Amino acid sequence: MQDGAQDGAQDGQARPEDRRQSGAPLIPAYVLGCGGAGIACVREAKERIATFLGAPRPDGRDEPELPDLLQFHGLDTVPWSSSEGVARLRPSEYTPPGGFNAGMVIDTMRRSQDTEGRARRYREIQRWWDSDIDPGVVSQGARQIRPIGRLAFYYGFRQFQRAFHDKLDRLRGIAAREEAERQGYEVLARTGEMKVYVITSLCGGTGSGMFMDVAAWVRHVLQDQARLVAVLLMPSVFTLAIDADVQR
Structure with a gap:
């Protein structure tokens, strides 16, 4: 064992290079x-x-x-x-x-809604998006x-x-x-x-x-x-x- 490694062992702290070697x-x-x-x-x-x-x-x-x-x-x-x-x-x-322009994504989702209010685009978002939020550009x-x-x-x-x-x-x-x-x-x-x-x-x-x-x-x-x-x-x-x- 090298002297430096011995010093590290004596104070209870192994040096990083010693950790890798061992x-x-x-x-x-x-x-x-x-x-x-x-x-x-x-x-x-x-x-x-x-x-x-x-x-x-x-x-x-x-x-x-x-x-x-x-x-x-x-x-x-x-x-x-x-x-x-x-x-x-x-x-x-x-x-x-x-x-990206999140506002455009939400607008596209809203415009794609059918007569029953179901979105044809980004349908997954519609289930949880808060209509009061104006996201703008993210x-x-x-x-x-x-x-x-x-x-x-x-x-x-x-x-x-x-x-x-x-x-x-x-x-x-x-x-x-x-x-x-x-x-x-x-x-x-x-x-x-x-x-x-x-x-x-x-x-x-x-x-x-x-x-x-x-x-x-x-x-x-x-x-x-x-x-x-x-x-x-x-x-x-x-x-x-x-x-x-x-x-x-």
């Missing part, structure tokens, strides 16, 4: 954040996992290179941005189901209005579906497991087994509006092939943050 435990996981708060949590999780595993950061970038057995994905109604700070999400890790969030978040997921579903399956294929592939083992990780699951984390707050419009549809669809796709875990941020989380800001 077979750091790795459970295949898909971490999906919905809305701004959900994505913030995904970025923080990515940063902490990368630090714990000692993942390399080529050229000092904020994008650590993690095994394909770990997939990170953000879903939000604002455009992707390369904001600095904790680990970034790459454009390929981000799906923005926004940038490009900078859902304005804390849940039906707008749900509408965005409905409208951008195909885009999300393609991204989800692409990441799922990489995560579940034999090549991903072999690559992780070559890098020194100990994979604690049989091939194909994994966990899926869906993270969102229940306070805004985007994440809380689409969460149930996202979770139901993921369960439909994976059935019993994955453990689905919901991480839900309650209002108290934001109350504590606001109180802390006020005290500064």
Whole structure:
């Protein structure tokens, strides 16, 4: 054992490079954040996992290179941005189901109604859309209005579906497991087994509006092939943050 590794062992803290060399435990996981708060949590999780595993950061970038057995994905109604700070999400890790005129979608649905009031276009929306809402163009969030978040997921579903399956294929592939083992990780699951984390707050419009549809669809796709875990941020989380800001 090297002197640095000995020092780390003496103070009870194994260094990241030592964890990898000794077979750091790795459970295949898909971490999906919905809305701004959900994505913030995904970025923080990515940063902490990368630090714990000692993942390399080529050229000092904020994008650590993690095994394909770990997939990170953000879903939000604002455009992707390369904001600095904790680990970034790459454009390929981000799906923005926004940038569309939601008002036109609702108008089309209303104009297509037959004599009995049943919509012939976007019929699925009619069952739950609140007629008092004027959604406008969805490009900078859902304005804390849940039906707008749900509408965005409905409208951008195909885009999300393609991204989800692409990441799922990489995560579940034999090549991903072999690559992780070559890098020194100990994979604690049989091939194909994994966990899926869906993270969102229940306070805004985007994440809380689409969460149930996202979770139901993921369960439909994976059935019993994955453990689905919901991480839900309650209002108290934001109350504590606001109180802390006020005290500064």
